[in-house]
Amino acid sequence: MHTQTTAPPPPHTSTPPRRGGRPATPPGVAARVVDAVKTYGSGPTAVHALAGVSLDVPAGRFLAVMGPSGSGKSTLMHCLAGLDTLTSGHVLIGDADLGALREKQLTRLRRDRIGFVFQAFNLIPTLTARENIELPARLAGHRPDEAWFRQVVDTVGLANRLGHRPSELSGGQQQRVAVARALATRPELIFADEPTGNLDSRTGTEILSFLREAVEALGQTIVMVTHDPVAATFAHDAVILADGRIVDHVPAPTVDSVLDRLKALGD
Amino acid sequence: MRKVTLSNLRAHKRRLVSTFAAVALGVAFLVGVLVQTATLQTGFDKLFDTESASVDAVVRSDRTLSDQMDDTIRPRIDGGLVDRVRALPGVADAQADVRGKATIIGKDGDALGGFGPPTLAMTWIDDPALNPYRIASGRAPTGPDEVAIDATSADKGDLALGDTATILTPDPVQATIVGLAHFGDQDSQAGVTATIFSPSGAQAHLAGGAGTVDRILVDAEPGTSQATLVHEIERVAPKDTQVITGEAFRLENRDAVDDVMGFLRPALLSFAVIALLVAAFSIYNTFAIIVAQRTREAAMLRAIGATRGQTLRAVLVEALLVGLLASAAGVGIGIGVAALLGKVLSSGGLSVGNGLELVPATLLGSIALGTVVTALCALGPAVRASRVTPMAALRETAVDRTGATFGRLALGGLLSAAAVGLVLHGTTSESMASAAGGVGAAVVALAVLGPAFAGPVGRFLGFPLRLRGVTGDLARQNAVRNPRRTSSSSTALMIGVAVVALFTVIGASLRSSLDHTINTSFGGDLVATAGTGDATFDPSIARSIADLPQVSGAAGFGDAPMRIDGKDELVGVSDPKQVAKVLDLGVTDGRIEDMTGASLAVSTKEAEDNGWKVGSKVPYQFLDGTKGDATVRAIFANTDFAPDLLADTTFTQGHGAPVEDFMVAVALKPGVSLEQGRSAVEDAVKSVPTIDVQDKQEFADAIGAQVNQILVLVYGMLALSIVIALIGIANTLSLSTFERTRELGLLRAIGQGRSQTRAMVRWESVVIAVFGTALGLATGIVGAWALVRSAGGGELSQFAIPVGQLTVVLALGALAGVGAALRPAARAAKLDPLQAIATA
Ligand SMILES: Nc1ncnc2c1ncn2[C@@H]1O[C@H](COP(=O)(O)OP(=O)(O)O)[C@@H](O)[C@H]1O
């Protein structure tokens, strides 16, 4: 069984092996999307949620995926994370071509190599904050790495909330637990879908700072879906989706630059 | 609102399937029992009417005693009366009927019948008006050693026309089978094993050649009324006889049927009631969950203007519709159940051979009952739904963690106190009714208090799941996250298991009491029993065993109906010279050996009740009218084996009722091995092939086997209740997993494998099932203890817990949990994580 008890090698120095002649992501790229198409339905009513997306997710960086509602952001993220399958095209994470993986292997990949932060309902209500954070490791049958656990918990500032259940935590605290959970297994990639969508702006800013901190201090790779230009400013890069295609790329996004590009879509 | 209800019904089809199943199965069992018992009742009535359809008057003795079954027995009367009656004006025919017991030995040497329907000997009467039997093949018996037997028995015993068979009356008679008889248009009279002797044979073998008859059956000339006929006969009938009309005779027979049904019907009905009760819990639970899940919907409806009454009605109408449809289906299934029950009963020898008796009132009543039960079970949840405020639509619905409200605790406390009080009263004052009431109260108390301890107990029971890692942990948390739901779905199982455990423990206690009795009170080494059911043998057998050189003592035991001090009693009879050699009676005063002639030995209890001492004179009367005073010669304390009244066999013989033994207890001389003794005794009883010679252990085992047979029947009757309970658990799980869709999706997204999801649901189910089973076991064990302790010794002197059997029940409970989880777990594992997340 593939297990990952130590931190992955720094993204830039890793050279994923080629297997079975299939492509693997080049060094410095945590995930690669090649000609991704996702079509719902068929015939005249078909919806092309992804209409040919190609994208490299650079390792060790914070990438924002932006775009208007219905542009395919969530679909892209779900396909990247192995929660959904493409109609055509490829998603590569390290040496793994997700389309070639079976259900069991996909589940294992999500468990061991990917972390998630959703907009809401991130936590299991019957488990305490600590248990929620340790959940992926324990599902894998590992004993969580205590030193790392401490570091993560301290980073997100949860040390004195670990014994509480989700219903006893505020929305912001719940999201912090979710971020801690995503970090706890030191995954290759963390996906966050509108992680601040349900929070007030101050708490949202806090969460986004944690995410940025995780990238800067811990070397994580994060892909965040958001439609909030302010949120995007915490990312290193932003890509903009419209009608299932990547229409723009904004390095070091600011509120103004993002708003400009988004506005340009309307024209 | 009606539209909402109907669309709800459609939308929640799957959730209502289990309610439907629970109602339908419960109703089906009820209908099955009602239809089958009605069928038996009419069948029996018809049979007994056939038996005496054209009989217009019956002449018999007016002296009666009650036997142990409270049946009336009468002495025979002088057969010379027959000719005088026949000569009377208005009499078309009068015939003597001599009856008795007869066991037919089949070709393989085994006795036919004996359990259930009786084995009867009767007299062939040529006049078809006075004889319900018809010769189907061969001819009527004429010679003293010729018989006709019923076709069913011939079939079972592999006996054919012309065969010579051994008939025990109880003395063995070698008789030639010259005819096979049908009872009316049936092969037999509801499974009665019938041996029909010729009039001369009946005189010789049944009446002992005394010229006496049991009754005279009279057929009237056309135009003579029964009343006139009776009047006419009464003029010639001697003092000790009674003349009744044929109609009165038929009514008497019907009463006898009612007695049988009076036992069978409540016994079967109680199992149907248990099934309905279990179903009620399942129904309640389903509606409670459905309503909880619809809180938002209900609140939304309230917000847009639905009144409380409308919300209430919406749920109730849904319940009524489901109840009605399910009950109707249940009636259909119930007719099948009735047919099945009929097969089971007829394989046990009870068959009446008429079609199912489908009384419209019964069927409609059952539909009404099922519908009402469903509606009542839905009432609580419906009221809760109607109390939902419009605000709830806007609020996030939190997990319902309520365990027990104050009202619940108070009610449960009161019930528990009542249960403890009744049980204590029952055990200290030996009142089984009080103990049983206490056990019932305890079951209700547990059901009421369930939510209070479902949390802690479930967590405790789920403790081993920690070993299964986080999956086990999650399962354990899920099992107790909604204590009220866990408790009500396991309560259904608890009730079924409690009854199973109760019977199992009582069965084991019976067995243990028996072993105890045999080991402490039985001083002998071997027991000779008559084998089948109510078979008996002549007391001379005991005497010939006692005469064997290997035997130090042999006491036969039988009973004789007597009137003692004005009360009808079945007095135990034996040989006083032998009794003390084989039984430890714990004589406190006098000597058993002193009993000669008109004398009695009585138990301390009987002596105390009546103020008798050694030397007291007690008035007695036999069936033939002989009376006098019997002297009390001994008082004994130990009634494990002996009845409360004991008399000398020779004192009671020849007084109208046959006095025979059903058992001989044998003590061997020192130095004689069990094997030597056994073969000697077997030799001595060779003439009666049905006699079994057993050592103590075999004797106990044989009785234990009968107890086990009854247990198997009981388990069979409870199976349906258990199935209903399991459907309930499966449904609770389905609904709970449905409720947790998002949570399951999240777990799958962050890496829970399908098999882990399955395991999680499965273990949750196991915790719920084990919770119910464990509570049931505890209730059953304590209940059995209360009943045993309140029984006041006798056949239930010992309390025994069959650990092995109960462990099996617990293991089966856990396994049933796995079974109940199959579908919900599969569905949970199949869940697409995306779909779950998308509902966010
Ligand atoms: N399960 C589905 N079935 C059909 N259409 C879908 C499904 N999921 C998404 N879509 C469509 O695909 C498009 C992209 O959706 P999504 O990725 O959720 O957009 P975004 O997250 O950017 O709002 C939308 O037009 C949406 O209606």
Ligand SMILES: [Mg+2]
């Ligand atoms: Mg989206």
